[in-house]
Amino acid sequence: MTSPLFPGRQAVSGGAAAGTTRRSLLRTAGKATAVLAAAALSLTACSTGPASTASEASAASSASAQFPVTLKHVFGETTIKEQPKRVVTVSWVNDDVAIALGVVPVGVPKNEWGGNAQGSTPWKDAALEKLGAGFGSDKAPAQFSEADGINFTEIAKLNPDVILGAYSGLTEEDYKKLSEIAPVVAQPELAYGTPWQEATTLIGKALGKTTEAEKLVTDTEATIKAEAAKYPQITDKTFIYGNLEPAKGDGVNVYLAADNRPRFLTDIGMKPAAIVEEKSKGSREFFTGWSAEKANELESDVFVTWVPDAKTKDQIVKDPLLSQIPAVKKGALVAGSDNTLTLAISASSPLSLPWALDKFLPQLAAGADAVK
Template sequence: MASQFPRRALLKTAGSATAVLAAVALSLSGCSTGPAASDADSTASASAQFPVTIEHAFGETVIEKQPTRVATVSWVNDDVALALGVVPVGMPKVEWGGNEQGSTPWKDAALEDLGASIGTDKAPAMYSEADGINFTEIAKTTPDVILAAYSGLTEEDYKKLSEIAPVVAYPELAYGTPWQDSTALIGKALGKEDEAGKLIADTESVIKEKVAEYPQIEGKTYIYGNLEPASADGVNVYTANDNRPRFLSGIGMKLAPVVEELSKGSSEFYLPWSAEKANELDSDIFVTWVPDAATTDTITADPLLGQIPAIKNGALVADSNNTLTLSISAASPLSLPWSLDEFLPQLGAAADKVK
């Protein structure tokens, strides 16, 4: 198991959900994959916005007219499209943290709301990215835009995809696009800038309301890392470039100074740390993921990892729910509201143990 999991490993390879998503979706009920008669004016207005130019890490992409066939790569991009009422013609299977359908609870809820549940005629084509970008299957969907605002595209990937359709690539860093920026970029590409702005505001409002139930979280320092006591890799910490720390900082916590310092000048989303210096990873709370509950006990009993201050104090959040880990790692306007009711209590319990 790679120590950068799930992000690196993914490169190689429900009633409550519906209720939470409905709160965000209510304001977007006017969005759809095709114009209804009552939406004629808004559709015409969206079309008038084109052509649009999207600037990104590989230059710029011009989208001549409002897309009607949308394909996506990586994670997040399909979530955003669905949250904006657009069903992709093609999207990747979720091969880590997903369900038997290669999807997630939040995706399933959104697809059902849009009348495109997996297994129905209107469902997106789903392709594997276990071996990287699936150029062949993407081309089969004949898209008129490919969304990769949050992704790890190489320049070669970008050029090959651009031969299929215009590509919305990430603005600066691979896997470094905040969910708000991904949403804004995709909204612009789809002619739904206003809807995207409202989606961002509504999602942030849902998060703020839920976080207010756990005031003990406010101001606590944290490190989000990966701990593997049985691996030579030992310890990795996620930098300020990653969406996991961004989420925690966004709800009022503070990235530990040791990681702030590591992040300076780095374009990486994680950095290795010697297990021999684990005791120097000082923070109030340490957050990680584990494959099972037994691994948590192994970590706390480890002679090196057990010396991490937060772990010594009992303030370890070790999540063994892969779907929950994915919802924070590949943060989106659909995944974050879904994650709150399970993740925030864990953070709150750890904050209660801070001395």
């Protein structure tokens, strides 16, 4: 399954078509880890449970009034008859959105790439702790592995009311099998192509939290703009966000407009390079390949990429072909090796982006500072 993080690599948490692993990193990360076969949690694990105050009762009544709701997606339509109490998510992002809306799923996939020792992320851990449902507690979501694709068996055990996959690479076969378990919110169109804003509003409707979802999008966008404003040097700088492979014939991949990485850089005031705009026109792909022999044609102010280690960045700078990328030549290569930070931007959500800003923006600013 092709990973939405790195073109042509095996996915470790859901995916679409089969691909070829290009680094040993994800071959290692893709190995299945031991799965905590947690028993189904009580209904109190979801914040949509019984209200305990007059205001909570009013909110619950308002949420219930939003149902039934019908949601459109790439495979047709899904109708959710009443507000879900037992929520299960697949792939990345969807659990972040539910948790950000105050709903603790009864089951979530492990973050098996870019995650921590407990198969989670710093932003997810912090949000769950605030909800009194941190991993290790009685109210924590059960976790299951998606190293080998959708885990139908573990999902069925959790007896969900709804399965959230607004940001995912569900196939039609996946969708049909999951629909036998519970109503499924699939991706609206492209596999791993749902903007975090759309995923948030879609999941908000599915959970009876439409107003909260709209506010969450507005607040998150405001946070992004406020933090980006602290680094004026990045405004209007052109960018290419890609993947560089030193000493490889297929040494460059360039992410296109359908991918969250270029979307994020655009949101903070940067501009896609001409090659990104050209290749994005009419394309339904999230990346395009580029010959390393034509690396000198990849004109942009800044080039952003992920590397497994600092050594690889040095190899890129010294590579006879990749070193001819204009941004690399002038020292404007932004190459980070923090897998968790890469995950936060690649599979962006209302929880991951605020966490990533104070780590990623200074790196971009340093790249922009190299532009003369």
